Amino acid sequence: MPEYKLAPTALPQLPKALTGIDGLDEITEGGLPLGRPTLVCGSAGCGKTLLGIEFLVRGIIDYNEPGVLMTFEETADELAANVTSLGFDLKAMQADKKLRVDHVHIDRSEIEETGEYDLEGLFIRLGYAIDSIGAKRVMLDTIEALFSGFPNEAVLRSEIRRLFRWLKDKGVTTIITAERGEGTLTRQGLEEYVSDCVILLDNRVIDQITTRRLRIVKYRGTTHGTNEYPYLITEEGFSVLPITSLKLEHTVSNEIISSGVPGLDEMFTRRGWYKGSSILITGTAGTAKTTLAASFALEACRRGERCLYFAFEESPAQLIRNMRTVGLDLQPFVDQGALIIEASRPTLNGLERHLVTVHKLIKEHEPQTVVIDPISNLVSVGSLSEVRSMLTRLIDFLKVSNITALFTALVSARDGRMEMTEEGVSSLVDTWISVRDLEGIGERNRGLSILKARGMAHSNQVREFLVTDNGIQLLDVVIGPMGIITGASRLTQRMQEQAQLVAQQHELSRRDRELERKRRVLEATIENLRTEFESVEEELRQVNNEEHARHEALSSKRHTMGHSLTTNTPATPDPQHSA
Amino acid sequence: MMDMREAPTDAATPPDGDTWELRLYVAGHTTKSVTALANLKRYCEQYLAGRYTLDVIDLLQHPQLAEGDQILAIPTLVRKVPEPIRKIIGDLSNEEKVLVGLDIRTRGDH
Numbered sequence: 001m002p003e004y005k006l007a008p009t010a011l012p013q014l015p016k017a018l019t020g021i022d023g024l025d026e027i028t029e030g031g032l033p034l035g036r037p038t039l040v041c042g043s044a045g046c047g048k049t050l051l052g053i054e055f056l057v058r059g060i061i062d063y064n065e066p067g068v069l070m071t072f073e074e075t076a077d078e079l080a081a082n083v084t085s086l087g088f089d090l091k092a093m094q095a096d097k098k099l100r101v102d103h104v105h106i107d108r109s110e111i112e113e114t115g116e117y118d119l120e121g122l123f124i125r126l127g128y129a130i131d132s133i134g135a136k137r138v139m140l141d142t143i144e145a146l147f148s149g150f151p152n153e154a155v156l157r158s159e160i161r162r163l164f165r166w167l168k169d170k171g172v173t174t175i176i177t178a179e180r181g182e183g184t185l186t187r188q189g190l191e192e193y194v195s196d197c198v199i200l201l202d203n204r205v206i207d208q209i210t211t212r213r214l215r216i217v218k219y220r221g222t223t224h225g226t227n228e229y230p231y232l233i234t235e236e237g238f239s240v241l242p243i244t245s246l247k248l249e250h251t252v253s254n255e256i257i258s259s260g261v262p263g264l265d266e267m268f269t270r271r272g273w274y275k276g277s278s279i280l281i282t283g284t285a286g287t288a289k290t291t292l293a294a295s296f297a298l299e300a301c302r303r304g305e306r307c308l309y310f311a312f313e314e315s316p317a318q319l320i321r322n323m324r325t326v327g328l329d330l331q332p333f334v335d336q337g338a339l340i341i342e343a344s345r346p347t348l349n350g351l352e353r354h355l356v357t358v359h360k361l362i363k364e365h366e367p368q369t370v371v372i373d374p375i376s377n378l379v380s381v382g383s384l385s386e387v388r389s390m391l392t393r394l395i396d397f398l399k400v401s402n403i404t405a406l407f408t409a410l411v412s413a414r415d416g417r418m419e420m421t422e423e424g425v426s427s428l429v430d431t432w433i434s435v436r437d438l439e440g441i442g443e444r445n446r447g448l449s450i451l452k453a454r455g456m457a458h459s460n461q462v463r464e465f466l467v468t469d470n471g472i473q474l475l476d477v478v479i480g481p482m483g484i485i486t487g488a489s490r491l492t493q494r495m496q497e498q499a500q501l502v503a504q505q506h507e508l509s510r511r512d513r514e515l516e517r518k519r520r521v522l523e524a525t526i527e528n529l530r531t532e533f534e535s536v537e538e539e540l541r542q543v544n545n546e547e548h549a550r551h552e553a554l555s556s557k558r559h560t561m562g563h564s565l566t567t568n569t570p571a572t573p574d575p576q577h578s579a
Numbered sequence: 580m581m582d583m584r585e586a587p588t589d590a591a592t593p594p595d596g597d598t599w600e601l602r603l604y605v606a607g608h609t610t611k612s613v614t615a616l617a618n619l620k621r622y623c624e625q626y627l628a629g630r631y632t633l634d635v636i637d638l639l640q641h642p643q644l645a646e647g648d649q650i651l652a653i654p655t656l657v658r659k660v661p662e663p664i665r666k667i668i669g670d671l672s673n674e675e676k677v678l679v680g681l682d683i684r685t686r687g688d689h
Contacts, residue, residue: 102646104649104651105649106649106651110663110664110665110666111652111666111667111668112665112666112667112668112676112677112679112680113667113668113669113676114667114668114669114670114671114672114673114676114677114680115611115614115615115669115670115671115672115673116611116614116669116670116672117611117652117653117654117655117668117669117670118611118652118653119651119652119653120606120638120652120653121604121606121638121645121650121651121652121653121655122651122652124606124638124639124642124645124650124653125642125645125646125650125651127642128642128643128645128646132643146651149651150651150652150668
């Protein structure tokens, strides 16, 4: 529970004594009036005695303030036995001289009234009990029992006034319990006027579900919460739940975490959600809300965070089995203790009890991530306004604790309120994702869109997604002539595209073949030409050779003739020319 | 403790052998306490002479004794014996009621 500081003022504040009771110190802004009497009234079974005893016990344990319990109805042994279940060991405290229990037994049949008297004996007893252990806290339970014991009401009334005065003078912080009267806060209509603080406990049954409520009727000299606050009596004692935290002042994180679905992260400009934010996934039945939630939980566990998963529809075993079929294996993290699945039927408890269970488990496990699947089921145990106030408190609590929270909610598609949440929590959450059926001709497809995301831009597209063996996969956007195309139309579109592709490939290969043919024709032509050229070349070379030979012969003859003329030597047979 | 124990002395022994064990709780010397003590002494001497013991306990001096006899009102006269225990509160000015409360009157002594 967060502590709310009092606003500093120039004037000194009324000193208060912290009760140590969950939530009560918040709505009283610091506890009960220190050294003054507080009246706790209510009808039978409200927990008046328990509130008082817890006040004493917490005082002893948490603040080291000894206490005196003066009981007019139950004996010390009975009281000790009654609160054992809450883990309060009154006997040990008595042995340690931290607590003194004085059982005042009044039996009218034993008492004869014979003249003037006062209740000095009570004052002396109480004074002795207080002084013997140095008590700072006192509880009187219940003072009205005096009225049944003593016939003289006038004396009693003046003595009770004197008692309140005396308690103030004694400087002990006191809780006095009283039964509620008809039309008045107490039967005698007296104590509420002489108390400095009056707390009213109320127990009412609406639609077979009991809700206990606490209200501070008066508190002299200080401001206080004036609403009715639900409270619970749990295994750990009294617990008051302020409807809303008084201020919006929680710290925020700039860190981004993944949703566990890569395609979904891409739809946000910062690729994920802010850590510590709250996310709402709404959708009609069968739109994979739980799968999205499980993906997120799994991703959180993979990051090394601890995740608390509240399942209001499925048992842990069923959830794990179902998620395994879509490739989300939660079991290892459950075994490690990173994932805690808390499954219960919403109707098991009243709303307040659920809230306390959530608080308790969060305190116990200290998770960084919480999933509640679904919140809409809680409507079955409370009215809409109650659910809204409960969720407000829950979301507040989670935000203050800086826990990332994911809620799923079932919305009805029929009443045309697709984009409204019945619980009206949509204004409380930071990110709101809507999943829905995109119903086309003869088929349903799942579509996902982001309705809001505080603090970052996001895609405006409705993205079709599939639940595959490997979790959720967002499909690429296919835009057809009529907008975004899904399902069978998407397939048709794809087939058309493929046919076009095949045709194009055919065309391409045909051209290739054509080219080849042309090349071959040209090559053949080139060969022909080369052959022709070769024969021409051959012929030319032949001619050339002959020409050359002739030229040679001619020149040789000329030489021979020239020689014979100049030297005049006898002619010898020339082998070269004789042939 | 104003221990004003008065042993049975001069009076004759009671016819049935009963003795009255009485305890008067007061808180200081208030008017009511003084009146109560004076009244009680008078009744005892008158009706129970020699058949009673009386402890007067001042709770201002012995506050721890208040719890034992479940004392709330002051003054309170407790008849420990004969059984059952009876408590008579107030300054004992109503003689009739005191005598009935102490079971003196019903015995038909007077």
